[in-house]
Amino acid sequence: MTGHEVGPTLRTDDAGWLLTERGWEADRSVAVGSNFLAGNGYLGYRGTTPEQGPDEYVALVVTDTYDCADGHWRELTTAPNPLFVAASIEGTIVAATAADEVETTLDLRSGTVGARIVQRVGEATVTIDVERFASYDDLHVLAQRWTLRSDREVVVDVDARIDDRIWSLNGTHLPEVRLDTEGDVRIATATTVDSGVEIVTLAHLTGPTGTATVAAGDELVVETAAVVMTSNDVDDPGPAARARLAAAAAAGFDALASANTDRWREIWETMDVVVEGDVVDQVGLRFSAYHNRICTPAHTDRLPIGARGLSCQAYQGAAFWDQEVYNLPPFLWTEPDIARSILVYRHLTLDGARRKAARLGYDGAYFAWISGDTGDELCPDVFFTDVLTGRPIRNHFNDWQMHVAPDVVTLVERYVAVTGDVDLLVDHGAEIAFEVARFLHSFVRYDEWRGVYHCIRLLGPDEWHENVDDNAFTNHQVRRALAFAVETHERLAADHPEALAALADRIGLRSDEIDGWRRVRDRMLLPQPDDDTDLIEQFAGFFELEDVRPDDVRARLLDPGEYWGWPNGVAVATQVSKQPDVVMLLWQQAGAFDDDVARANYEYYEPRCAHGSTLSQAAHGMVAIRIGDLDRALDHFRRTALVDLRNTAHAVVGGTFIGGIHTAACGGTYQLAINGFGGLGV
Ligand code: IFM
Numbered sequence: 001m002t003g004h005e006v007g008p009t010l011r012t013d014d015a016g017w018l019l020t021e022r023g024w025e026a027d028r029s030v031a032v033g034s035n036f037l038a039g040n041g042y043l044g045y046r047g048t049t050p051e052q053g054p055d056e057y058v059a060l061v062v063t064d065t066y067d068c069a070d071g072h073w074r075e076l077t078t079a080p081n082p083l084f085v086a087a088s089i090e091g092t093i094v095a096a097t098a099a100d101e102v103e104t105t106l107d108l109r110s111g112t113v114g115a116r117i118v119q120r121v122g123e124a125t126v127t128i129d130v131e132r133f134a135s136y137d138d139l140h141v142l143a144q145r146w147t148l149r150s151d152r153e154v155v156v157d158v159d160a161r162i163d164d165r166i167w168s169l170n171g172t173h174l175p176e177v178r179l180d181t182e183g184d185v186r187i188a189t190a191t192t193v194d195s196g197v198e199i200v201t202l203a204h205l206t207g208p209t210g211t212a213t214v215a216a217g218d219e220l221v222v223e224t225a226a227v228v229m230t231s232n233d234v235d236d237p238g239p240a241a242r243a244r245l246a247a248a249a250a251a252g253f254d255a256l257a258s259a260n261t262d263r264w265r266e267i268w269e270t271m272d273v274v275v276e277g278d279v280v281d282q283v284g285l286r287f288s289a290y291h292n293r294i295c296t297p298a299h300t301d302r303l304p305i306g307a308r309g310l311s312c313q314a315y316q317g318a319a320f321w322d323q324e325v326y327n328l329p330p331f332l333w334t335e336p337d338i339a340r341s342i343l344v345y346r347h348l349t350l351d352g353a354r355r356k357a358a359r360l361g362y363d364g365a366y367f368a369w370i371s372g373d374t375g376d377e378l379c380p381d382v383f384f385t386d387v388l389t390g391r392p393i394r395n396h397f398n399d400w401q402m403h404v405a406p407d408v409v410t411l412v413e414r415y416v417a418v419t420g421d422v423d424l425l426v427d428h429g430a431e432i433a434f435e436v437a438r439f440l441h442s443f444v445r446y447d448e449w450r451g452v453y454h455c456i457r458l459l460g461p462d463e464w465h466e467n468v469d470d471n472a473f474t475n476h477q478v479r480r481a482l483a484f485a486v487e488t489h490e491r492l493a494a495d496h497p498e499a500l501a502a503l504a505d506r507i508g509l510r511s512d513e514i515d516g517w518r519r520v521r522d523r524m525l526l527p528q529p530d531d532d533t534d535l536i537e538q539f540a541g542f543f544e545l546e547d548v549r550p551d552d553v554r555a556r557l558l559d560p561g562e563y564w565g566w567p568n569g570v571a572v573a574t575q576v577s578k579q580p581d582v583v584m585l586l587w588q589q590a591g592a593f594d595d596d597v598a599r600a601n602y603e604y605y606e607p608r609c610a611h612g613s614t615l616s617q618a619a620h621g622m623v624a625i626r627i628g629d630l631d632r633a634l635d636h637f638r639r640t641a642l643v644d645l646r647n648t649a650h651a652v653v654g655g656t657f658i659g660g661i662h663t664a665a666c667g668g669t670y671q672l673a674i675n676g677f678g679g680l681g682v
Helices: 028-035 237-271 279-294 323-329 329-334 337-347 350-359 403-418 422-441 472-496 497-507 511-521 550-554 582-586 596-608 614-625 630-641 661-675
Strands: 004-007 010-011 018-022 044-045 059-067 073-080 081-089 090-094 103-109 112-121 126-136 141-150 154-163 175-183 187-189 198-206 209-215 220-231 382-385 392-394 446-449 453-454
Touching: 004 279, 010 028, 010 279, 018 028, 028 497, 044 126, 059 081, 059 198, 059 220, 073 198, 081 126, 081 141, 081 220, 090 403, 103 392, 112 237, 112 630, 126 237, 141 154, 141 175, 141 209, 154 187, 154 198, 187 237, 198 237, 198 630, 209 220, 220 237, 237 279, 279 661, 323 329, 323 403, 323 661, 329 337, 329 403, 329 661, 337 350, 337 403, 337 422, 350 422, 403 422, 403 472, 422 472, 422 497, 422 511, 453 511, 472 497, 472 511, 472 582, 582 596, 582 614, 596 614, 614 630, 614 661, 630 661
Parallel strands: none
Antiparallel strands: 004 010, 010 018, 018 103, 044 059, 059 073, 081 090, 081 154, 103 112, 112 126, 126 141, 141 220, 154 209, 175 187, 187 198, 198 220, 382 392, 446 453
């Protein structure tokens, strides 16, 4: 196999643009389908081959189709598959799972996914080549060209249609799929079971279906132009989708491909970062940039970036803090309008955050840990199962992991600082900052004895330690968000008094509230480096926990699938963290601590971190760069850039499927390249 080795079955070309996966292994199919995703922020089509189905995790994930089925979680819906094409010869299906050779490719320059299947059928050697992309020129369009050749004459049964067998993670969202045919157009119409979103999937097929004789050396070509539209796009998606399909079909595959390539060329003009050195680093970086772009619904400010993008339904197609801390910052430098629309999304979903705050007894807006189209909390009470007892584990991600609220405010602050876009602050950011400040003010607890405010009973970034007090990262972020809210109030009072008055009127903001924010800002307990060791304690009492390393606690597992965290996991009574926490603080608030503090804490906490989240390596890499440890920084970069390509994250934890593209790792990789090695700063 030519090219440079990325993984045992994966290569890249000399230029670092093309990825090639050899073979089809059932145990890599979750990862390969995600890695070779064709997408455009509106839809994602997994990197499977055209004859495959639910067993191989074929999925067309469509944004803005949140639905709750069979009493499970609210998640995005997977649509009927318009790109299904299967060939049988003498009763034998030509299929990746049965082939002698299979190759899947991704050309990152144009987001074009390719596949080659070579299979001996009787005396003949049959080759199928596939090219497919999700158009950036028309986000509703998918196009595929399927070409069959044989070295001997064969009689082929071609089955090309919309496949209504749908892989869905949590229940059946489309219980009835109506299939119709109008001339060359196949139509699938279905409505989500709970949310009532109508999804129309159309396929225009060019080429033979049924039985065809292919002479040796001849080609049999099936081209599919497909369109997906939903009733969240337009009131009546059927006619709108037909009009788009007519245009796409008239243009044909080559014209659609060249329009898509043109759009990608424009994107890469600003997004590409050239690595002088290792081509595997280069392709890892481009792969990350590609996925960070296609997971982002840049066409709208109504929708979030999912933690797994549109690569599957895991994590419900919804945003975590990952969105602001990992996915958004790259766009500050490349396409600031996209960064802006992500923040506008948070503004538009403030009501959901207000509902969460009110439900839990707080003021203001408490952003959801898992946030979909409305901003209401999507995170279920139970995420994992105790594999030893079979009992559900009640985690408190949804009610205690409150740093997400100040984290969003931090990005409003950074966005305005980098872009100078004060309009965003006036029209959207101020309301976010004020409502979060209200929430924080109602969340903190005053200790009269010491004269300080505490944050108690929460989760910091390290999710294995729940129910902790005064988490250093959180307390510092809370203070920063309050300071920003106060500054924003002062700035608007000075420069935009009318806008401030209108906003204050609308949200009923009183001047004594600002005094309250100032008071908490000035008296917030802020864990500081120890005078002797420079160490910052992760949370109150952390240093009293057992001081062991990840390998020590791993050795205590009774079952490899055990959940390590709260309440009874092996890490809970130890200093072993799932992911960076103090190190996260040193990244996000780099200016607040000097290099000696950064070094001491990196050296202490990194060996105690299990890197049990794909968010982990990028944060460590950023701090390693800061302290000048470039070797370790490069190691962190490679681990984050290649986590999906090498499939080194666990696909199932505590009984929960969490496969898909780790989009935070993608954004983190890009930040390591430009903010870290590239020197642009945090
Ligand atoms: O937001 C993260 C969290 O920090 C760790 N678990 C996965 C989430 C989604 O990526």
